[in-house]
Amino acid sequence: MSGVEEFEELRPLLFSIAYRILGSVAEAEDAVQETWLRYDRSATVPESAKAFLSATVTRVSIDVLRSARVRREEYVGPWFPEPLLSDPYEDPARAAELADSVSMAALLLLERLSPLERAVFVLREVFAFGFGDIAAAVGRSEAACRQLLVRARRHMTDGRPRFAADREERRKLAARFFEAMADGDVGGLRNLLAADVQMVGDGGGKAPQFAGAVVGADNVARLLGTLFPLLRRIGVTCEPREINGQPGAVFRDRDGKVLHTMTLDVLDGRIQAVRSVINPDKLGHLGPVTDAWAVDREVKEARRQSI
The missing domain is CATH 3.10.450.50 (Nuclear Transport Factor 2; Chain: A,)
Structure with missing residues (x-):
């Protein structure tokens, strides 16, 4: 499979990671495009395209979120995520869980977290990445990522949205x-x-x-x-x-x-x-x-x- 084919196969996952970190369709699409440019320019072929691309889109999204925080603090009135009609990443076995994780309520709750906490929470709690891959993505040790996840869970637990099961x-x-x-x-x-x-x-x-x-x-x-x-x-x-x-x-x-x-x-x-x-x-x-x-x-x- 060519690099382009691998990227296109993983594009839905990359967008879904970026959107949950950023809460913006436009910024998530830009993050995915930047991820492709870095992948295309890479001098070496990564052992795992999924690990490389997921880590790259996460780092790009963290950087974008840090600058977006300033704009959101100056925003006029309540700030909501950009509405998403359909999440391109499909996993029938976890459809309901994935849908709840992208709800307006959940994304607003994620706004309480720091960019690093948000990225770790999304990768672990939503997409079930291992701590080794998460550590590589955010540039922290596995132990530090576990602590970030503990803090993120603590922030999220009190206000975690609940929806009708059916x-x-x-x-x-x-x-x-x-x-x-x-x-x-x-x-x-x-x-x-x-x-x-x-x-x-x-x-x-x-x-x-x-x-x-x-x-x-x-x-x-x-x-x-x-x-x-x-x-x-x-x-x-x-x-x-x-x-x-x-x-x-x-x-x-x-x-x-x-x-x-x-x-x-x-x-x-x-x-x-x-x-x-x-x-x-x-x-x-x-x-x-x-x-x-x-x-x-x-x-x-x-x-x-x-x-």
Whole structure:
């Protein structure tokens, strides 16, 4: 097998490692491309292409994450990972586990970790790499990597996301949620939401977003039950999709351009969190992005006319 063929075979794994470390589709793709350039320029043929490429993409991702941390500290409003419609790395035996590890909730929890802790946690807990390979990837001893993993687990344990075990149950609940939202059924929405549900949007200062989190079943139900019928009046559609391994939807304007995404955290038969990504910089990989400010103006006009 040629070097190009080996790389392409491992590309899904490399992207999946990079995305979990970085929480960004664009940055993960760039990290994979940089990994290929280093592989192609390598003067020697590595004994294991998988070990070499995994170590390289991990080191590249750690470097990118360190610089990204500064930008995220200056970010306007809540920061969410870029929505991922499908994880290219497939392992049928661990499909549910891999999906949960790429959820918005899990990726936000990983933000608590240092870049080294995050890389060690991803390689060990998600992809089951041995400590020898992890040590080579992050440039630390095996003993140091074990300590990094202990610290990472400690940070992750308290807030570790829990989801309904039955993926079909989640899908059905999400379908009822989006149907009730489309119908403006405030009571139906309220029945699907946890009492302390939170709805949060990531606009990054580049699109309309809530001033803060909307908290409580009544508040979230009223807002969604009022807002989406207005969006429908101006041609916005809701396309249910699995996003970051969890139930969600892509919202598009009348021309089919992406407006925002929404993901749902489901536990104990109720929706615990609703997260929207509307920052256009985080949506370009999903297709052409609409002008959210223009849509916002249309919604306000539709609301004025309905009064």
